[in-house]
Amino acid sequence: MKRLIFIRPQFSRFPITKEIQSASGYVKNTMTHKKPHLPEKICLVCQRPFAWRKKWERDWPQVKYCSERCKRQAKKETV
Known part of the structure; x- marks a missing residue:
């Protein structure tokens, strides 16, 4: 107990x-408890898995990065 x-x-x-x-x-x-039922993706910058979040509910198909930091890093690499 x-x-x-x-x-x-x-x-x-x-x-x-x-x-x-x-x-x-x-x-x-x-x-x-864990949340194994949530979908996951792999971040294009850091190659780490990240799970679905409520704030990405409408845009989940377009989400590519796990964080703002990875998003900024991707923009730096393309410039």
Whole structure:
């Protein structure tokens, strides 16, 4: 059985439920599930896989780069 840690930061009005507390005392945000059902592509610049994101919902067929940094790098290489 997992034990949940309830922490009430001073800047928040609501308690935050987390599972793991790091050695430094800060609470790590842990994702309890993976998202294997999301489509993936390979970035044309860094050759790393990246998954679908909500903000790319309308433009997913046109998305070529995983980040703005890779997009800028591609523009530099073509100039």
